[in-house]
Amino acid sequence: MTTRDGQEELEAQFAQWRQYVLRRKELQSLDADELEDHLRGSVDELVAAGLSPDEAFLVAVKRMGSLDELSREFAREHSERLWKQLVLTADTGSSIAGTRSRRDLWAMLICAAGAVVSVKVPALFGLSLQDDGAFYGRNFALFALPWLAGYLAWRRRAGRPVIAILVALFALGAVAANVYPLTDDSQSTVLTGIHLPIALWLVTGLAYVADDWRSSRRRMDFIRFTGEWFIYVVLMALGGGVLSAFLYSTFEAIGLFPDDFISQWLLPCGAVAAAVVAGWLVEAKQSVVENIAPVLTRLFTPLFTAALLAFLVAVVWTSHGIDVDRETLILFNLLLVVVLGLLLYSLSARDPLAPPGPFDKLQLALVISALAIDVLVLLEITGRITDEYGGTPNRAAALGENAILLVNLAWSAWLLLNFIRRRTPFAALERWQTGYLEVYAAWAWIVVLAFPPLFNYV
Structure with a gap:
């Protein structure tokens, strides 16, 4: 009993x-x-x-x-x-499911149309992609993500407090992107163009989890949604590239050159609409991509692990330091973000009830390799700031991001090690990663809001 x-x-x-x-x-x-x-x-x-x-x-x-x-x-x-x-229409055997699917489709079409209108509104004020690239670079996420968040909030039936927070945060992002007197070639312009989409994507995550924003499981679902959304966007981008090339070639054959249409209408409108359509596809057809994404994770995890280990061996063998100019900093930060993405998505796709296996040990090797590279980059950045060049927005942002990644990777490695040794449950690693999303969000907003005035809009 x-x-x-x-x-x-x-x-x-x-x-x-x-x-x-x-x-x-x-x-x-x-x-x-x-x-x-x-x-x-x-x-x-x-x-x-x-x-x-x-x-x-x-x-x-x-x-x-x-x-x-x-x-x-x-x-x-x-x-x-x-x-x-694989069929885009609903199962006709369920009238309720069919009605819901049609409503989702119409909501997606309305939000996608809103994104298209948003990206063309600046043209009414004389702004163009060719002549005002910095403006579009800072604001591009604002043309698409609010509409994606609106679709997700509608689908989740988010309450009024959540909707109010979403509107306030997107409005704050619009102010931060446009109120500061930034020049087109300033470092703060580049940093805003990089960090604002991160901040707004995590705001979109609030729309996804809606009233369950404290739930670790719902946050992990959003991480899974992010990976699947990215795959759909890439697939649509590849298809859009083929469409653009075909359109240009066919019209060129009759003496017409649709350069302006492709650059001013097809590409920007297609890009912002794709962000909303991809979200709808993930929600409607999760099972199709769920079988692809874990396979990609298991394919690239050993490849990235081998690449990072080879790089560390080369650093030790040659005794060469890392040149931390802006392009190199971006490269290494992207590398660490990819490693973190592989870790996050493999966690989201993993069965928490399964015991530790060889792939978990491979992930531990990947995290430890990334951790070692992060330490090397941090040492180089700190040395340049204190001894040689002084602080700049780029180096300050890179220093903060690498410090944040260092903490995340270090504790992730510790939790992975204890999980493999069967001393820590898998749920502890999951809770750590989902809780750390707030740290990334806070840092992204700090860079967007505080860095421009702190560094005199350089």
């Missing part, structure tokens, strides 16, 4: 397990019911045999096998489901 508290804890474990099962789009609700009945039967038998509820649950889950294998088995038995997921 189990106690009342033990039964409540066991039911919570069943609920958590069912949540993970339903993430596999190959498995429908009826399949989850069937699996849960089988799992409950196994647990009851093991409890009757003398195991505690927790032990019985873990043993029963292990006996059932991995969720990936269960998903593959159900996909083979119900292969027609995958083709239904």
Whole structure:
């Protein structure tokens, strides 16, 4: 017999397990019911045999096998489901789902049209992409992300307080991008163009999690959404490039040159609309990309690990320091961000109930390699600031970002190590990464709002 508290804890474990099962789009609700009945039967038998509820649950889950294998088995038995997921229309068997899908489609079209109108509004005031590139560089995220956030907030039925915060933060971003007297070639202009999209993307994350913004699980869902959204945007960008080349070549054949149309209309309008369409696709067709993104993560993690280790060996072998000019700083920061992205997305795609395996050890090697490179970059930046060149907005921003990454990577390495040694649950690593999103958001806003006046708008 189990106690009342033990039964409540066991039911919570069943609920958590069912949540993970339903993430596999190959498995429908009826399949989850069937699996849960089988799992409950196994647990009851093991409890009757003398195991505690927790032990019985873990043993029963292990006996059932991995969720990936269960998903593959159900996909083979119900292969027609995958083709239904690839169709953009809703399943006609459910009128409620069909109505919801049509509403989502119309909401997406309205938001995408709003983004297109937004990117063309500056042209009414005499601003163009060719002559005012710095303005568009600072504001480009403001043309697309508010509309994506609006679509997500509508779909999540966000409350009025959340909507008010979203409007206030996007308005703050618009003020920060345009109120300071920045020249086109100033370092602060570049920093704003880099950090404002980061700050606004995390604001978009608030629209995604809506009223559950404190939930670690919802934040991890947003990380997963980010990876899938990026894949869709890249695919649409590749398709847009092919369309532009085809359009130019065909019109050139009859003596017309659509350069202005492509550069002033097709590319900017397509880019901002793609941001909204990609969000809609992720929400509507998550299962199609969920099978691609983890594969990409497992492919590039060993490649980046080998590249970082080779770089560290070369640094030690040649005894050469790192040249921390602006281009190099951007390169290394992008490298560390990619490493962090691989870590985050692999965490979001991982089954938390699975035990540590070889891929977790590979991730630990990747994080430790990135941590070593971060330390080298930090030492070089600190030395240049104190001894040689003094502080500039670029170096100050790079110093802060690398310090923030250092803390994140260091503690991530420690948690990964303890997870591999089975001393720390996987949930601790997940909570650390999702909680650290607030640190990145705070730093991005500091660079956007405080750096320009702090460095005299240089």
